[in-house]
Amino acid sequence: MLSIKDLRAEIEGKKILNGLSLEVKAGEVHAIMGPNGAGKSTLSSVLAGRAEYEVTGGSVTYEGKNLLEMSPEDRAREGLFLAFQYPIEIPGVSTTNFLKTAVNEKRKYLGLDPMEATDFLKMMREKMDYVEMDKSLISRSLNEGFSGGEKKRNEVFQMAMLEPKLCIMDETDSGLDIDALRLVSNGVNKLRNKDNAFLVITHYQRLLDYIVPDFVHVLYKGRIVKSGDKELAKELEVKGYDWIKQEVEANS
Amino acid sequence: MSDTQEVDIIDQVVSQEYKYGFSTDIEMETAPMGLSEDIVRFISSKKNEPEWMLEWRLKAYRYWLTLKEPNWQNFDLKPINYQDIIYYAAPKERIKLDSLDQVDPELLKTFEKLGISLSEQKRLSGVAVDAVFDSVSIATTFKDQLYEKGVIFCAISEALHEHPELVKKYIGSVVPYTDNYFSALNAAVFSDGSFVYIPKGVRCPMELSTYFRINAENTGQFERTLIIADDNSYVSYLEGCTAPMRDENQLHAAVVELIAMEKAEIKYSTVQNWYPGDKDGKGGIYNFVTKRGSCEGAHSKISWTQVETGSAITWKYPSCILKGDYSTGEFFSVAVTNNRQIADTGTKMIHIGKHTKSRIVSKGISAGKSHNSYRGLVKVNKRAENARNHTQCDSMLIGDRSGAHTFPYIEINNKTAQVEHEASTSKIGEDQIFYCNQRGIGTEEAVGLIVNGFCKEVLNQLPMEFAVEAQKLLAVSLEGSVG
Numbered sequence: 001m002l003s004i005k006d007l008r009a010e011i012e013g014k015k016i017l018n019g020l021s022l023e024v025k026a027g028e029v030h031a032i033m034g035p036n037g038a039g040k041s042t043l044s045s046v047l048a049g050r051a052e053y054e055v056t057g058g059s060v061t062y063e064g065k066n067l068l069e070m071s072p073e074d075r076a077r078e079g080l081f082l083a084f085q086y087p088i089e090i091p092g093v094s095t096t097n098f099l100k101t102a103v104n105e106k107r108k109y110l111g112l113d114p115m116e117a118t119d120f121l122k123m124m125r126e127k128m129d130y131v132e133m134d135k136s137l138i139s140r141s142l143n144e145g146f147s148g149g150e151k152k153r154n155e156v157f158q159m160a161m162l163e164p165k166l167c168i169m170d171e172t173d174s175g176l177d178i179d180a181l182r183l184v185s186n187g188v189n190k191l192r193n194k195d196n197a198f199l200v201i202t203h204y205q206r207l208l209d210y211i212v213p214d215f216v217h218v219l220y221k222g223r224i225v226k227s228g229d230k231e232l233a234k235e236l237e238v239k240g241y242d243w244i245k246q247e248v249e250a251n252s
Numbered sequence: 253m254s255d256t257q258e259v260d261i262i263d264q265v266v267s268q269e270y271k272y273g274f275s276t277d278i279e280m281e282t283a284p285m286g287l288s289e290d291i292v293r294f295i296s297s298k299k300n301e302p303e304w305m306l307e308w309r310l311k312a313y314r315y316w317l318t319l320k321e322p323n324w325q326n327f328d329l330k331p332i333n334y335q336d337i338i339y340y341a342a343p344k345e346r347i348k349l350d351s352l353d354q355v356d357p358e359l360l361k362t363f364e365k366l367g368i369s370l371s372e373q374k375r376l377s378g379v380a381v382d383a384v385f386d387s388v389s390i391a392t393t394f395k396d397q398l399y400e401k402g403v404i405f406c407a408i409s410e411a412l413h414e415h416p417e418l419v420k421k422y423i424g425s426v427v428p429y430t431d432n433y434f435s436a437l438n439a440a441v442f443s444d445g446s447f448v449y450i451p452k453g454v455r456c457p458m459e460l461s462t463y464f465r466i467n468a469e470n471t472g473q474f475e476r477t478l479i480i481a482d483d484n485s486y487v488s489y490l491e492g493c494t495a496p497m498r499d500e501n502q503l504h505a506a507v508v509e510l511i512a513m514e515k516a517e518i519k520y521s522t523v524q525n526w527y528p529g530d531k532d533g534k535g536g537i538y539n540f541v542t543k544r545g546s547c548e549g550a551h552s553k554i555s556w557t558q559v560e561t562g563s564a565i566t567w568k569y570p571s572c573i574l575k576g577d578y579s580t581g582e583f584f585s586v587a588v589t590n591n592r593q594i595a596d597t598g599t600k601m602i603h604i605g606k607h608t609k610s611r612i613v614s615k616g617i618s619a620g621k622s623h624n625s626y627r628g629l630v631k632v633n634k635r636a637e638n639a640r641n642h643t644q645c646d647s648m649l650i651g652d653r654s655g656a657h658t659f660p661y662i663e664i665n666n667k668t669a670q671v672e673h674e675a676s677t678s679k680i681g682e683d684q685i686f687y688c689n690q691r692g693i694g695t696e697e698a699v700g701l702i703v704n705g706f707c708k709e710v711l712n713q714l715p716m717e718f719a720v721e722a723q724k725l726l727a728v729s730l731e732g733s734v735g
Binding site: 048049050051071072073075076077081082084087088090091092093097098099101102105106109141158162 | 681682683684686687688689690691692693694695697701702704705706707708709
């Protein structure tokens with residue numbers, strides 16, 4: 001589904017990604033871990049197409065297409081979804097209206113007619129249950145005045161509505177208490193299937209107790225320096241990142 | 253407005269330009285170019301006006317000659333040559349019309365093209381329309397049904413003949429010709445416009461609306477609207493306007509007067525979409541309008557709602573004189589400017605009666621190299637005990653070459669007044685646009701969505717038929733504003 005080869009990217013002249021490679025197949029969940037400043041959020045921004053980041057080398061193939069040549073909106077319409085670390089507020093625009101626009105823009109891109117209002121509302125009701133989303137939230141302005149937990153649940157709710165193929169979760173666990181973390185994770189687990197894939201970016205192991213990954217990668221200085229299964233995450237939880245840093249320094 | 257509609261509208265606006273820029277080829281009768289007492293007499297005689305009306309026009313004209321164009325504004329206004337304007341243009345062969353069948357089909361087609369159906373069978377549900385083409389009213393729909401309720405809705409030229417006592421009593425009573433340069437000019441040369449009278453205790457059974465169209469070249473449009481709501485009555489009135497794309501600037505100097513008697517309510521909505529000029533600022537309408545309402549009676553209410561997207565320069569301040577005790581004035585405004593457009597708009601709320609209330613909500617959106625100003629006055633007179641005002645002015649900037657300005661004036665002469673002013677300026681954030689992009693929403697649609705959200709409070713005030721139109725307009729006006 002996703003093939004990243006030797007990806008290099010910088011922002012304002014500062015090199016952040018230095019030859020990152022990663023293969024993700026349908027049905028897999030990959031966790032990307034790493035210390036602060038390793039390039040985790042840069043990776044999600046580059047994949048989503050944020051303009052501030054400049055790709056200086058390497059390639060990203062998504063579903064057989066060159067992802068880096070696509071506009072951010074086309075990437076989204078092709079099924080790439082980014083759950084934001086800091087979801088954005090849009091005053092005066094309800095979550096319902098926002099999502100209806102998004103769903104229909106995607107349908108238009110795929111050559112489908114806009115969704116009937118009743119079908120759309122039915123779908124909303126179904127998907128709201130995934131994250132136990134409070135009904136009152138979806139008619140309020142998008143993310144405005146939402147608590148941290150509500151914002152993250154709204155991200156997963158949007159994910160459920162847009163039915164993406166590749167979901168990138170950028171530190172979704174940050175700022176969540178344990179109950180919210182459980183709700184959000186349950187939502188994600190319900191969405192997992194053999195046709196989609198998840199890239200879960202996180203600083204802490206605790207999220208991975210709920211969203212159990214197939215692979216765990218450690219990102220350091222803009223490259224993946226170690227890969228393993230969920231046991232690697234547990235090891236990191238106990239030992240921290242220093243031993244990996246030392247390994248990397250010793251090898252270089 | 254349902255969410256479904258909001259989204260549909262945004263869908264529709266992808267890559268539209270000013271779509272009302274066509275002109276109609278029709279034989280016109282015009283006055284000779286320029287302005288003189290003879291022209292004033294010409295217009296008056298064309299309308300077959302009573303002597304007192306001509307006298308009033310001539311007084312206004314002579315007064316106008318003593319005035320100078322205002323120069324207090326914060327924008328450059330190229331001098332207007334008032335001798336280069338045609339002050340009267342009407343489709344030829346206009347006989348007294350008994351039914352729509354007698355209206356020139358070319359004209360009917362023009363209005364159809366603008367989305368205004370004058371045929372009552374194909375009407376918008378519950379909206380009566382008066383259509384004004386250049387200097388004359390072409391047709392007014394539903395006149396008979398309204399008249400059964402005692403509601404008078406007709407061209408002002410017609411009202412002069414059929415209800416002269418009402419016109420004589422109220423014309424110039426809220427906006428005297430001495431008020432300002434353009435109100436004096438309008439009083440001298442106004443050619444048509446709408447007249448509304450709602451009798452005591454009547455709630456007008458449908459929305460009334462006037463659709464203004466400038467068509468002829470080198471002409472100015474000077475319409476005059478007069479609305480009187482008698483005790484305990486209610487009316488909601490809407491106006492819309494468009495003009496062809498032309499390279500020269502055309503002048504539109506209208507006067508609107510509203511009078512609300514005891515416990516009467518007038519809701520006046522405008523969707524202004526005159527031709528704004530091209531992206532380099534060539535052409536476009538100068539929209540210099542004086543609009544004022546008087547809350548004459550106790551517990552009366554006047555509410556202005558405007559969506560201003562067109563015109564090269566807009567210069568207008570729909571105002572309320574709150575004379576009656578417990579009367580209320582409201583002003584809800586969205587002004588969008590793009591390219592080289594200039595909008596200088598706001599309101600005056602004059603508190604005279606006791607326990608009067610006013611509310612101002614202004615949303616300005618500036619894109620391109622445009623300038624958008626809110627200019628407003630809240631004045632509380634000495635005897636206006638317990639006056640209340642709340643003002644909210646929000647500006648949104650798109651790009652980094654546009655300007656937003658706020659000039660709030662507050663004059664308080666009574667200690668019991670409570671006046672609040674809130675203001676904010678924001679920029680459409682790249683983060684907001686990227687967030688929309690990441691959900692599959694393209695940048696132009698994202699801007700439309702964000703701007704409509706920003707203006708929601710005001711758009712919600714519009715009657716349904718206009719709200720849809722207004723939302724489309726907002727998105728269209730801002731096309732190409734985000735690179």
